[in-house]
Amino acid sequence: MRAEDVLADQQNQGQFNGVTVRKGTVGAFLANARLWLDESSGIDDKAIAERDILDALPALHALGLFDIVQVRDSALRELVSASAACPG
Template identity: 75%
Template sequence: MRAEDLLPDEQNQGQFNGLTVRKGTVGAFLLNARSWLDPASSADQRKDAERDIVEALPALHALGLFDLLQVRDAKLRELVSRPAA
C-alpha cells in the first residue's frame, strides 16, 4: 500500500479506529519528538513539542503506531505510554 492509497492527495484526514486522524500526524510526531529530545532546543521549544506530542497521542494510538514500533528513548517512551487524560 502506498500513502496515496490510504489518503489520496485531495483527502486530508481519515477515520482510524473511530478517530479522525489528519494527514501528517505521524510526520509531525517525528519532528516534535526530535525537537523534544534535542539538547539544543530551548525550554519553550521542548514544552511546545511535548504539548503537541501529547495532543497527538490519541491519533497515534488509533493508528496503532506504538503497537508496531517501539520508541528507543526511555523518556519519550514513557511520555507516549501515559494514559490519556
C-alpha cells in the same frame, strides 16, 4: 500499500478506529520528538513540542503506530506510555 491508498491526494484526514487523523500526523510527531529530545532545544520550544506530541498521541494510538514501532528513548517512551494509560 502506498500512502495514497490510505489517504487520497485530495484527502487531508481520515477516520481510524473512531479517531479523526490528519495527514501529516506521524511526520509532525517525529519532528516534535526530535526537537523534544534535542538537548540544545530551548525550554519553550520543548514545552510546545511536548504539547503537540501529547495532542497527537490519540491519533497515533488509533493508527496503531506504537503496536508496531517501539520508542527507543526512555523518557519519550514513558510520555507515550503514560498517555495510553490515561483515557480521553
